[in-house]
Amino acid sequence: MKQFITGNEAAALGAKLARVKVVSAYPITPQTVIVEKLAEYVANGELDAEYVMVESEHSALSACIGAAATGVRTYTATSSQGLILMSEIMFIASGLRMPLVMANANRSLSAPLSIWNDQQDSMAVRDSGWIQIYCQDNQEIIDSSIQAFRIAEETLLPVMVCFDGYILSHTAENVDVPEQGGVDKFLPPYKYPYALDPEHPVTIGAVGVPEYYEEFRYLLQEAVLKSKEKIVEVGKLFGKQFGREYGLMECYHTGDADVVLVVMGSLSGGVKDIVDEYRKQGLKVGLVNLRVFRPFPAKELAEAFGGAKAVAVIEKDVSMGSTGGLFLDVSVALANAKKAPLLLNFICGLGSRDVTAAQIREVVKSAVEAAKTGEVKEVVRWLGLRETMVGLK
Amino acid sequence: MSKVCKEREKLLPGAVIVEPGCSERTETGSWRSQRPVVDEKKCTGCMICWMYCPDIAIKKGKPVKIDYKYCKGCGICAEVCPVKAIIMEQEGKK
Amino acid sequence: MVGIERDDGGVEMSAVPDEELFASGHRACPGCGEALAIRHILKALGKNVIITSPTGCMEVISTPYPETAWRVPWIHVAFENAAAVASGVSRALKILGKKHVKSVAIGGDGGTVDIGLQALSGAFERNENLLYVCTDNEAYENTGIQRSGSTPFGAWTTTTPIGKVKRGQDRPKKNMIAIMAAHGSPYVATASVAYPLDLIKKVRKAASIEGPTYIHVHCPCGPGWRIDSSKTVEVAKLAVLTGMWNLYEIERGESKLTFKPPKRKPVAEYLKVQGRFRHLNDEETAKIQQMVDKECKRIGIE
Numbered sequence: 157m158k159q160f161i162t163g164n165e166a167a168a169l170g171a172k173l174a175r176v177k178v179v180s181a182y183p184i185t186p187q188t189v190i191v192e193k194l195a196e197y198v199a200n201g202e203l204d205a206e207y208v209m210v211e212s213e214h215s216a217l218s219a220c221i222g223a224a225a226t227g228v229r230t231y232t233a234t235s236s237q238g239l240i241l242m243s244e245i246m247f248i249a250s251g252l253r254m255p256l257v258m259a260n261a262n263r264s265l266s267a268p269l270s271i272w273n274d275q276q277d278s279m280a281v282r283d284s285g286w287i288q289i290y291c292q293d294n295q296e297i298i299d300s301s302i303q304a305f306r307i308a309e310e311t312l313l314p315v316m317v318c319f320d321g322y323i324l325s326h327t328a329e330n331v332d333v334p335e336q337g338g339v340d341k342f343l344p345p346y347k348y349p350y351a352l353d354p355e356h357p358v359t360i361g362a363v364g365v366p367e368y369y370e371e372f373r374y375l376l377q378e379a380v381l382k383s384k385e386k387i388v389e390v391g392k393l394f395g396k397q398f399g400r401e402y403g404l405m406e407c408y409h410t411g412d413a414d415v416v417l418v419v420m421g422s423l424s425g426g427v428k429d430i431v432d433e434y435r436k437q438g439l440k441v442g443l444v445n446l447r448v449f450r451p452f453p454a455k456e457l458a459e460a461f462g463g464a465k466a467v468a469v470i471e472k473d474v475s476m477g478s479t480g481g482l483f484l485d486v487s488v489a490l491a492n493a494k495k496a497p498l499l500l501n502f503i504c505g506l507g508s509r510d511v512t513a514a515q516i517r518e519v520v521k522s523a524v525e526a527a528k529t530g531e532v533k534e535v536v537r538w539l540g541l542r543e544t545m546v547g548l549k
Numbered sequence: 550m551s552k553v554c555k556e557r558e559k560l561l562p563g564a565v566i567v568e569p570g571c572s573e574r575t576e577t578g579s580w581r582s583q584r585p586v587v588d589e590k591k592c593t594g595c596m597i598c599w600m601y602c603p604d605i606a607i608k609k610g611k612p613v614k615i616d617y618k619y620c621k622g623c624g625i626c627a628e629v630c631p632v633k634a635i636i637m638e639q640e641g642k643k
Numbered sequence: 644m645v646g647i648e649r650d651d652g653g654v655e656m657s658a659v660p661d662e663e664l665f666a667s668g669h670r671a672c673p674g675c676g677e678a679l680a681i682r683h684i685l686k687a688l689g690k691n692v693i694i695t696s697p698t699g700c701m702e703v704i705s706t707p708y709p710e711t712a713w714r715v716p717w718i719h720v721a722f723e724n725a726a727a728v729a730s731g732v733s734r735a736l737k738i739l740g741k742k743h744v745k746s747v748a749i750g751g752d753g754g755t756v757d758i759g760l761q762a763l764s765g766a767f768e769r770n771e772n773l774l775y776v777c778t779d780n781e782a783y784e785n786t787g788i789q790r791s792g793s794t795p796f797g798a799w800t801t802t803t804p805i806g807k808v809k810r811g812q813d814r815p816k817k818n819m820i821a822i823m824a825a826h827g828s829p830y831v832a833t834a835s836v837a838y839p840l841d842l843i844k845k846v847r848k849a850a851s852i853e854g855p856t857y858i859h860v861h862c863p864c865g866p867g868w869r870i871d872s873s874k875t876v877e878v879a880k881l882a883v884l885t886g887m888w889n890l891y892e893i894e895r896g897e898s899k900l901t902f903k904p905p906k907r908k909p910v911a912e913y914l915k916v917q918g919r920f921r922h923l924n925d926e927e928t929a930k931i932q933q934m935v936d937k938e939c940k941r942i943g944i945e
Contacts, residue, residue: 363706
């Protein structure tokens, strides 16, 4: 059934349809509406769940682990500072192989304080062992949220569903909301195989003595890498049941492209328009909208680039002291390739700085120039920067 | 060297341990430098020593029996015995 | 919970369950007061529990992979979040309809009084159905005897060493009973490893009450308090007999002593048998006596 809803509402609906049983709620802009909506559902009896109004995000995820380990489906949501505060527990959650699902409304990181959008927050926790899925619109938010529960429970890994704060979280779009019956069929009942139960006492969270620690970290890495297959499988099954199939990425006009742009999240909508513009002019530009960032689909991405001469990674984050975080992974994917395209990195949109068509055209121009000359003059450039303010002009 | 549970060969996700109380495979009695010796005639079977053993190394009975596999030789039992029926001796004596 | 009380309210030792839910082979130091407390707490609770521990001595000595000393379901997540994890456990048990299973958190003083206080406060404010037991050895013993908010006034620790300018812990022990009672908890109590029957009775009572309940157990630590491993119980007893640690409970706001020392011994008798207090001069000892006198008067011990 079609509903005109915001990204936050879509996320909350996804959790409701998944019949989560414990919701850990802590407010933070711009995700707050998610926990408010869930509070409404619980108060109205629409969602039969325990609603835990924890006193911090750190406790939010901790309570989810306690509940998930005892044997029920859980959910929480956060952004930015909350995500970072939670991050200690995020690493533990993956190490403990807890099947959790969390929404992250992408928001910038302090300091300076910013409630506005970029992807620095989720990028900062990319090492945490969580599967990371990025949504380009509100349809994807609800669809990926539902898929996330199945992925988490069948891989025993925690999954975060990311979507741009304000741009998606607070913007309403037409969304085809899956029917409850369909979701019930798609999501089998929650099962954690080592549930805390007096009938079968288990110990969860033992000390990883040196004789075993490296092996457990290896096994976690193996599980995260292998989850790629499950993500694809679940995306296909979702397509069969609901008519919308999902994969690791969306390739737009990449088949014969000389220049390929790479983005994650809501940027893709506007960038597709620019790609269309250039294609009309006869320029072979393509776009990869990366949906799954962790596990990083290095092989598939390299294949998607095909014979492109230049790849421009456009992202809303910086790994301070290096380049953009997505750029780092793309570079690794192409390391040792026999014929790798030239790589360019564009940092944009920090703190909701507008990403304009003009800026994207600059990106294409630079990439085309690099492809032509075989040289990259400046590997990393910042778009939309007020250059006079920082002394660059 | 401690003997370990059969779970050693089966690394479960998240390092979960499914055999309760398998710490018993480690015989902490090897830690001792002194050992409690029960005077069987003096022991009244009051169970106070049993109550206060942090290592569950005293078996109920009259007299009580020390489980030397696990006893770490802390000496609490000798201290709390109301009739001084337990003496601490140097390990390796006799 | 089956009562093990006599008609006079005392507990019969012969009624203490034989079943051991904490196994031998754990790696606690010889004479460990906290390990002893765990043993008693689990005897009090029985097997229908889910235990959450924060990082600390007990967590580390009881679960060196691939071994575990726990014969009940047990989870450890991090240092500061035991009460939050236990809240999640409690909510899940409610949903699963497992009314006969209790969520119990057992944490040391570091993980409870300091870094764990926020999660604990949140859980109690939310009226979560769980029992929180703090096994207090009065310092961050597991990391090598550093001061915690529960280290008593005057004590030596590695971060409150005795020097020319500073001489030991210069703050009094944080009053956790008052704090948890102020949260409106239906039952909070102190206990001691030297009084196991009292501890068992209190744990059973606290576990049987629906809502957030709290017990604070005094547990000597040989290496941390600089006492011989054999003196754990004796020192814990002296704490109670000198008024340095008092046994009382607060049930729905009503305070009640559960043990009154016949004639309170001077604190010096407790302090002088511990290496961590060896440096105390007469003036410092008198100050501690004064603090103890004040507290005892407050709760009704002469």
